[in-house]
Amino acid sequence: MSYSLDFGWLEGAAGAIARGAAMTIFLIVITTIAGTVISVLAAAGRRNGPPWLKRTITVYVEVIRNTPFLVQLFFIFFGLPSLGIRLDPIVAAILAMTLNMAAYTTEIVGAGLDAVPRGQREAAFALGLRPRQVFVKIVLPQALKVIFPALTSQIVIMMLESSVVSQIAVSELTYEADMLQARTFRPFETYFVVAMIYLGLSIILRRVLVGVGRRTLSAGVS
């Protein structure tokens, strides 16, 4: 055994790693916003919509939750062009990530909506609020507060899973690592450093989300 670790390449690689990390952060920020909005709509639709809509949402949720993200990504990026829908890698990645996350968070948001006591809704109606106001001002904030920890975990999981979009050549953190190791011939060290950056990102992301949750929802999460 004469292998010795070498991190000498790290200095020249900092720029590429930072660019990759920035792309990863960009992807997860867009996905979080779009995914949360879609899942609130889907969860509400699944509870109050017409039967065909309820069924469609259920099928969507089950299909996404029971197939691998990587297959969904390949289907969107390689499969959709045969229907004439050709997407840029970044757009395909964001679309796949958003659809994937929204399926999981639809269930989470739904559980939150169910957890709000009926009396809250009845009281709001009694005060003369319109249905939409009741949902947006009374029910939704309480639901989000309940589910905030679960939502946070799901966003962190999605950030970690975003590493596979490197497979369709989106230049995020893992893609930059692939390029670096091809240049430095130091795959172990390269992936080790990048794995530690992911670990740091997931810790920071969790902290930031908890902070945002405390401030906006006064959600008591640790």
Place this chain on the structure above:
Amino acid sequence: MIEFTFWDILRNLIFATRWTVLLSIAAFVGGGVVGIAILFLRISKAKWARRFASGYIALFQGTPLLMQLFLMFFGLPMLGFRIEPWTAAVLGLTFFASAYLAEIWRSGVDALPRGQWDAGASLGLHYIQELRLIILPQAFAITRAPVVGFLVQLIKATALTSIIGFEELLRTSNAINNATFEPFTVYGLVALIFFVLCYPLTQYARSLEARAAAR
């Protein structure tokens, strides 16, 4: 040039599915064994053991599985092991599964009332007997639903091993796609096969959950 009919594609994909199934089983069993070891450390009385186990779990839950697989694939040869995609895939998924399973079971152990331990001690059982006869059977029983749920996650995670070159369902489908240029059909079928594997388990986990809630 070989012509691929729809049935050729489907047959080849179903044939490749056995590797996905085999890998899932191997990783689930391996992950269970290592997971129990991690669980022992996680609930141990020694502080260093608990620290180590928490760190281990945080490490595997805080980094992408793809990175873990790459580190296995490129790291083990440095230690002098000859490594093939199959070995890297099984080991990578085993460690990944062990962290999640240990954490799920730990939540089960934590959920048991303190009195269970006390009752065991008052019967004169020593620590290992207490765990084996009283604590673990109950902890496993109440965490069955999340364990099945994790199995679904693990089956889906096997798709990532295609990236390190293991010939499972997805990698085979990439090859078929390169020969047929029918990505819509090929990846659609792959999604369907994964769905057929996972959906019954998802439903099973749901029924376990409902049963646990009713009790």
